[in-house]
Amino acid sequence: MSSRVGWFAIVAIALGASRARADQPAPLKTIALGQVDGPVHIDGALDEPTWQRATWTSDFADKEPIYGAAPAHPMQVAIARDDHALYVAARMESGGDPVAAPLTRRDDTSQAERFIVSLDPYRTRRFAYSFAVTAAGTRADWIHTDDDERARDASWNPVWSAAVHRGATGWTAELRIPLGQLRYPAGAAAWGIDFNRYVPPTHEDVFWIAVPRDRTAWASFFGELRDTAAIAPARRFELMPYAAAGVEVTEAPSGQLGRAARPLGNVGADARLGLGAGLTLDATINPDFGQVEADPAVVNLTAFEVRLPERRPFFVEGQTIFQTAVRNYFYSRRIGGIPRTTLDADEVDAPSQTRILGAAKLTGRAGDHTNVGAIAAVTGPADAAIVVGGARSEVRIAPTTAWGVGRVERELGGAGASIGASATAVARDLDPALAMQLVRTALTGGVDLRLRPRGGAYELTADIGGSLIAGEPAAIGAVATASAHYFQRPDQPHVRLDPTARTMAGWCADLGAAHRGGAWQWSTGVTAESPGLETNDAGTLMSADDLDGFVEIGRVETDPGDRLQSWRIGGGVEGGWNFGGVRKPAAVHTDVSFSLPSFAGASAQAIANLPGLSDDLTRGGPLMAEGAGGSLVVNANGVPNRPVTWNATGQVNWHQTRARGGQASATMTILPSERVRLSITPRAVWQRIAQQYLTTVSDAGGGAATFGSRYLFAALDQREVAAQLRVGVALTPDLAIDAYVEPFVSVGRFTGIGELAAARTHDVRRYTQTARGDGTVAITDGTAFAIDDPDFTAVSLRSTLVLRWELAPGSVLWAVWQEQRGDNRLGARWDASLAGRPFTTAGEHVLAVKLAWWFAP
Secondary structure (H helix, E strand, O other), X not given: OHHHHHHHHHXXXXXXXXXXXXXXXXXXXEEEOEEOOOOOOOOOOOOOHHHHOOOOEOOOEEEEOOOOOOOOOOEEEEEEEOOOEEEEEEEEEOOOOOOOOOOOOOOOOOOOOEEEEEEEOOOOOOOXXXXXXXXXXXXXXXXXXXXXXXXXXXXXXXXXXXEEEEEOOEEEEEEEEEHHHOOOOOOOOEEEEEEEEEEHHHOEEEEOOOOOOOEOOOXXXXXXXXXXXXXXXXXXXXXXXXXXXXXXXXXXXOOOEOOOOEEEEEEEEEEEEXXXXXXXXXXXXXXXXXXXXXXXXXXXXXXXXXXXXXXXXXXXXXXXXXXXXXXXXXOHHHOOOOXXXXXXXXXXXXXXXXXXXXXXXXXXXXXXXXEEEEEEEEEOOEEEEEEEOOEEEEEEEEOEEEEEEEEEEEEOOOOOOEEEEEEEEEEEEOOOOHHHOOOOEEEEEEEEEEEOOHHHOEEEEEEEEEEEEEOOHHHHHHHHOOOOOOOOOOOOOOOOOOXXXXXXXXXXXXXXXXXXXXXXXXXXXXXXXXXXXXOOOOOOOOOOOEEEEEEEEEEEEOOOOOOOOEEEEEEEEEEEEOOOOOEOOEEEEEEEEEEOOOOOEEEEEEEEEEOEEEOOOOOOOOOEEEOOEEEEEEEEEOOOOOOEEEEEEXXXXXXXXXXXXXXXXXXXXXXXXXXXXXXXXXXXXXXXXXXXXXXXXXXXXXXXXXXXXXXXEEEEEEEEEEEEEEEEEEEEOOEEEEXXXXXXXXXXXXXXXXXXXXXXXXXXXXXXXXXXXXXXXXEEEOEEEEEEOOOEEEEEEEEEEEEEEEEEOOEEEEEEEEEEEEEEEEOOOOOHHHHOHHHHOOEEEEEEEEEEOOEOO
């Protein structure tokens, strides 16, 4: 009880410390939308009659380095329209100072001076479109998904054009934004708008309307673009057929070519249709969902899935509409992802993904205050070739599957307040064999609420949801005994494994509050996930059976001083229980960060891990105690926007039962010229995990103290090194070459194999008689038994070379080379020979060319 009282005391202190003030925007600024007078040539010259007669605005102010200060050099902006597009013109003076204008690929504006225009046509005070152009002519675009300047979804790729002109005293920019690329209400008297200029050498951030530095906000502070009522609805229809061809070559282990080169080819089409003023329907036939950048290599020693980022354009663009205020029921990489069945065979040749036969997506606004999103997709069956006892055969590993995702959200006033509902559905066409491993139907859904009172200074969030899966008892049992649930735990009577169950249901709920601005900022929340909650068919769930809570509080100073530009100091606590009342390990942390006037900075966080009981360390076995520990994380970054920039992170850990050691990583970016960018990110891990789970042996005479089974653990010494190297060469704003290489080596050696001595302890009784050989470890402990040798050496090399050429607006030619090498072997050997292993092990190569042509009839 005293622990719960402590939670409420901390919340009360946080509430009392935050003397809230509802910072409201300054008096509303407005800018008139002019009418185009004759042709406008997008060349950056700004010499057309339209701009000579335009009304220009020049009342700009700094956000950085000093909030509210006058800009070092003036700028002016004007905006006009015709029946098809918006036109934006900007003049940026430099006073004769050099203009930072490195040439980069599309959507990369780093280290270049840039001009940005942001639009909120519906005056949502939450969502906004942003269009940026650098002084070198590189374009970038993104959507602000919340009333937060940092909440950016860069996956949005509209078709628009821009040009710049640089002179002795500054530069000018000219943008053409087709109305068909925007969603906007017909007849609205005004749109939300803001402008921004960023000057890297001086770190000057200039805005028409700047959000206060101690506030989390964006579109709620916009001014108004007047005279928009005459903008007629645009016709929105786009068609993008594509053709791709290539070759795949697999090397034999000797390094010579293995089987004959396999030709690759594909054709398909994407279509986009505007439905009314605010909705867009995207459809794809035989989509090409190849990735141009490989996923990073990782050795996963946990029982939980590693979540990887989405990179496929169809799912990336607009994915934020499916994110709720608190939790997400949809993880798009489930669709067309890795087959989820397991195979027991001597050799397996299985596809790395299932094929998407077709997909459609509906996103946008229904009316002035309602956002909607829906995805429907069908994936085809997949087969694997296996060898068992020398006999080769084909087995089905993935069924034909239908996927459905939907979300509707109603805005409640300004500053991003909303109420929403989400749902997902998965239906599989299973044969008798697959029905033993996969559930036939999976449903999830929930409702969520987000309130932002006092002008967005505070945020309150809540949601409640549930899940239902149905299938054969074997498939339900496989889910119930997996790492998210562990219903087989022998000492947790609040969960029970029912071998006859054909369904499993669960629920979840969340409640949170935060103060988003001012000198004192805080957040707190509680989460409940019932034991039967299961969202892993269309979404993700690490573990259910959780009752967790946290409190964070920090003091923020954003007014620059003589020595510091800004600083923060804070701390927090987190912990929880399961539904059986077991208190899990908790953590307390404190953190400090600061930024210098040069914008170099550093941060540090110290974490103290408090002892508790874990219901998943034995992976379905009894409770096991976790000891105390701690860690220190330090990060530093150099002065940004220089020809050489860097940041580095280091972490040291000490724990009674978990990891002792550390890890470090750093990134250095070099601009040897205005067209070339080099980046290298090395990282290293060196740690000793005192008690790493190995396996469970249930038929070798386990004692009553562990409910008749043996739960094996060992000390793990792990060494891991990797490096990501990126090289970018921009030949023009529309033609760029990018290369990516990541060698990876990880070695792990297990010693002191033993078993959990008794439930609710962290005592491991080490075995005295073990012998390694032939890939196994023989153990004699009253009873003789053997386990697979857990030592490992993993090496890989993943690399890509991509040429991207935008031949015409929206029409792109790609030429891609991909290489993937890898080898996982028994035994742990850390020596100099491993340095070259990622480059010499056998691998696969893919060379492909793809042309996609954009039509907007």
